[in-house]
Amino acid sequence: MIWVKTSANESRYEVQFSDLNFALDMVRPGDIVITDDNLVRHYPALQEVEGSLIVISAGESSKSFANYEAVVSQVFSAGLKRNGRIFGVGGGVVGDLSGFVASTVHRGVDFVQVPTSLLAMVDSSVGGKVGIDLPEGKNLLGAFKNPLSVQVAIDALRTLPIEHFVNGMAEVIKYGWIWDTSLLDLLRSKVLTVDSEPLERVIQRCIEIKRDVVEADFEERNGVRAILNYGHTVGHALEALDGYQDLLHGQAIAIGMVAESAIAKGLGLSDLEPDSVAEMFEYYGLPVRPKDTVDMDRLVGYMLGDKKNIGQGLSMSLVNVPGECKLEHGIDPTRVKSILADLWN
Ligand SMILES: NC(=O)c1ccc[n+]([C@@H]2O[C@H](COP(=O)([O-])OP(=O)(O)OC[C@H]3O[C@@H](n4cnc5c(N)ncnc54)[C@H](O)[C@@H]3O)[C@@H](O)[C@H]2O)c1
Numbered sequence: 001m002i003w004v005k006t007s008a009n010e011s012r013y014e015v016q017f018s019d020l021n022f023a024l025d026m027v028r029p030g031d032i033v034i035t036d037d038n039l040v041r042h043y044p045a046l047q048e049v050e051g052s053l054i055v056i057s058a059g060e061s062s063k064s065f066a067n068y069e070a071v072v073s074q075v076f077s078a079g080l081k082r083n084g085r086i087f088g089v090g091g092g093v094v095g096d097l098s099g100f101v102a103s104t105v106h107r108g109v110d111f112v113q114v115p116t117s118l119l120a121m122v123d124s125s126v127g128g129k130v131g132i133d134l135p136e137g138k139n140l141l142g143a144f145k146n147p148l149s150v151q152v153a154i155d156a157l158r159t160l161p162i163e164h165f166v167n168g169m170a171e172v173i174k175y176g177w178i179w180d181t182s183l184l185d186l187l188r189s190k191v192l193t194v195d196s197e198p199l200e201r202v203i204q205r206c207i208e209i210k211r212d213v214v215e216a217d218f219e220e221r222n223g224v225r226a227i228l229n230y231g232h233t234v235g236h237a238l239e240a241l242d243g244y245q246d247l248l249h250g251q252a253i254a255i256g257m258v259a260e261s262a263i264a265k266g267l268g269l270s271d272l273e274p275d276s277v278a279e280m281f282e283y284y285g286l287p288v289r290p291k292d293t294v295d296m297d298r299l300v301g302y303m304l305g306d307k308k309n310i311g312q313g314l315s316m317s318l319v320n321v322p323g324e325c326k327l328e329h330g331i332d333p334t335r336v337k338s339i340l341a342d343l344w345n
């Protein structure tokens with residue numbers, strides 16, 4: 001079990017390695033479970049929980065304002081009281097949406113995260129960020145909402161499609177580059193799969209790293225939390241260019257981490273070879289460069305809209321040496337364009 005403090009001097013919540021049935025047994029009459037249609041197909045037990053069940057369509061498009069409104073209305077139809085709890089059972093989409101619902105209905109009710117995807121286990125379920133997408137951009141409407149607890153439904157990984165497992169691996173590998181090189185050594189020693197013995201240990205280590213980073217900068221004020229964004233400046237821009245259609249988040253940030261390592265090298269901020277960063281992603285079947293030609297002006301246009309930017313130029317979280325990452329400001333977009341054009345041509 002891992003304890004996560006919610007701010008410097010306040011309460012904390014537990015992240016517990018659990019299984020789906022254990023988590024579902026926690027649900028009481030008056031509680032609400034929000035999940036997606038894939039999970040219900042795989043786990044009929046969801047339909048037998050003691051509380052009310054709300055099922056959304058799987059996929060990023062469910063993190064919309066319209067769907068948020070629809071779910072809120074179902075929550076009130078189900079008669080949720082101030083002392084009822086909301087359980088979000090699923091991947092990051094369910095977690096972000098249900099957490100945002102929990103943070104807003106009745107001005108906030110208790111919320112339990114039950115992550116079932118690798119990405120949700122190692123990243124989105126810990127740290128208290130919840131929210132939805134707007135036509136103007138991803139995750140633009142949200143809140144900080146700490147869960148009552150996180151129940152990591154480790155057994156559910158067995159049914160997670162391989163492409164989503166690999167997607168989550170991109171974030172796992174990220175933790176190695178930004179914080180803990182021993183994680184990189186372990187991931188290099190043998191390809192990690194759902195059945196690998198060290199998987200649980202790796203997930204645990206990632207949660208500990210996320211906890212350490214979040215506890216150092218809960219509300220993203222001093223730049224520490226921004227290191228979790230390594231690869232995400234380029235990655236988010238690639239996702240936006242793709243219109244959030246085919247490119248999965250993990251694929252986008254894998255390409256992004258290689259690109260940002262080239263930027264760090266090009267700017268003289270690191271000696272790390274982009275090829276050595278790429279190697280690990282290739283090992284796990286993740287892409288390391290865009291499939292199609294990229295419109296550099298549009299890409300950099302999206303990067304200039306990144307939430308991390310302050311003042312002139314681009315702000316990016318760059319790895320200086322393996323295991324150390326720093327938020328850099330004032331990076332010249334023209335220079336970035338030429339470095340990426342060289343890398344991808
Ligand atoms: N709040 C945060 O701090 C934070 C951090 C990172 C990512 N996110 C968000 O997380 C989302 C991505 O999360 P994701 O990759 O989990 O996506 P997701 O929730 O769409 O899940 C991926 C797919 O796997 C399916 N799935 C999940 N668990 C399953 C299981 N056990 N068995 C079978 N199928 C299963 C889902 O139905 C879906 O089709 C994005 O919206 C992203 O913005 C949030």
Ligand SMILES: [Zn+2]
Nearest residue numbers: 171232249253
């Ligand atoms: Zn990410």
